[in-house]
Amino acid sequence: MKGGLGLAIISFLGLSLISAATATTPFHFDRDTVGFANMTVFEYQQGIAHLRRGESAKQKRYTRRCFVLCRTTMQFKKFARFDPHAPLLDDRDLAKRIRQVTRRAAWRDTLPDDQRVVFPGYANLRQLSKARGFVLQRNIGYGWPTYWRLGNARTFFEPGIGYQERTHEKLNAVLDHGDLFVGFLTTLPHLRINHAVLFYAKEAGSAEIDRYLVYDPNHPEGPRHLWWSQGERSFEYEKDWDFVGGRIRVYQIYGMPLQ
Numbered sequence: 001m002k003g004g005l006g007l008a009i010i011s012f013l014g015l016s017l018i019s020a021a022t023a024t025t026p027f028h029f030d031r032d033t034v035g036f037a038n039m040t041v042f043e044y045q046q047g048i049a050h051l052r053r054g055e056s057a058k059q060k061r062y063t064r065r066c067f068v069l070c071r072t073t074m075q076f077k078k079f080a081r082f083d084p085h086a087p088l089l090d091d092r093d094l095a096k097r098i099r100q101v102t103r104r105a106a107w108r109d110t111l112p113d114d115q116r117v118v119f120p121g122y123a124n125l126r127q128l129s130k131a132r133g134f135v136l137q138r139n140i141g142y143g144w145p146t147y148w149r150l151g152n153a154r155t156f157f158e159p160g161i162g163y164q165e166r167t168h169e170k171l172n173a174v175l176d177h178g179d180l181f182v183g184f185l186t187t188l189p190h191l192r193i194n195h196a197v198l199f200y201a202k203e204a205g206s207a208e209i210d211r212y213l214v215y216d217p218n219h220p221e222g223p224r225h226l227w228w229s230q231g232e233r234s235f236e237y238e239k240d241w242d243f244v245g246g247r248i249r250v251y252q253i254y255g256m257p258l259q
Contacts, residue, residue: 027180027200029215029223031123032077035130036137038065038217040242064143066196069217070182071106071254072140073198076125077180078110079117084127086120091135094119098139106182106254146196151259154251155188161233167250168210168228168235174255175202175212183214183226184251185237193243196253197224218242226250 039061079101089097100117122128129136154163174181181199188194197214203225205211210228225238232247239245253259 027077029200029213031126032200033073033126033198033215033220034069034136034217035126035220036062036133037220038069039063040218062137064146065137065140066143066217067146067149067182067184067253068141068143070196070198070215072102072136073125073215074106074180074182074254075101075104078106078108079104080125081113081116081118082122082124082128083118083120084123086118088121089119091132094132094135095139098136102140105257107256107259110179149253151251151253152184155184155186155249158251159188159249164234164249167252170252171199171212171228171250172202172210174252175199181252182254184253185226185235185248186251187248193237193248195243197226199226 040063097117097119119128122131171181171183183197183199185193185195185197195216195218197216199212199214201213203211203213205227208230210230212226212228213223214226216224219240224240226235228235234247235250236246237243237248
């Protein structure tokens with residue numbers, strides 16, 4: 001087996017290697033995230049899912065895109081720049097530039113400014129997504145392929161505490177390197193949460209607790225909190241209307257091919 005292929009398989013079964021890419025500039029939630037929400041398929045009450053009924057069931061919603069929005073946020077942070085003083089593009093040309101960004105693999109090295117895709121007329125991704133959200137939604141990808149990603153198999157074959165400890169170590173290494181970490185959150189075989197968030201900062205914590213700030217596509221209004229408990233040797237996510245809160249498992253995605 002050739003070394004490169006062997007390394008890819010080993011990394012798929014374990015954790016990906018840290019890229020030697022240039023670190024991204026500091027991430028700012030109010031500038032670098034998408035301004036519209038990934039809407040849920042179900043209705044929730046205190047984190048418990050229920051089928052939508054009546055008028056709520058008839059509404060057209062942008063759903064099943066949590067993976068897509070996290071990936072897109074990372075891609076724009078690494079491969080795009082904005083020029084608010086230049087003339088706006090029409091929808092067709094804007095769509096082309098969006099696809100130039102989102103068709104570049106998210107795990108590839110961060111581009112220098114002079115090689116990035118330029119988006120004129122807007123200061124940042126948040127502003128672009130609020131003003132031209134429909135164009136962005138139509139050109140960043142479908143949600144259904146994320147259900148069939150090869151990396152999802154780890155949730156069944158690597159459910160143990162040891163894998164989560166290694167994920168915690170990798171998460172810290174990625175953030176220390178100045179990069180971003182997209183995590184697949186799950187409680188399988190229970191269906192309390194199957195969701196993606198983007199980790200972008202580590203907060204001051206304690207010897208027992210590591211606290212992280214994440215962008216959750218269901219909650220574009222502000223950052224969410226997720227933490228690692230050294231005593232419990234597990235990740236936990238905060239309670240909200242769409243999750244009952246508590247222990248979860250985290251798996252890195254978009255850190256390398258097949259992940």
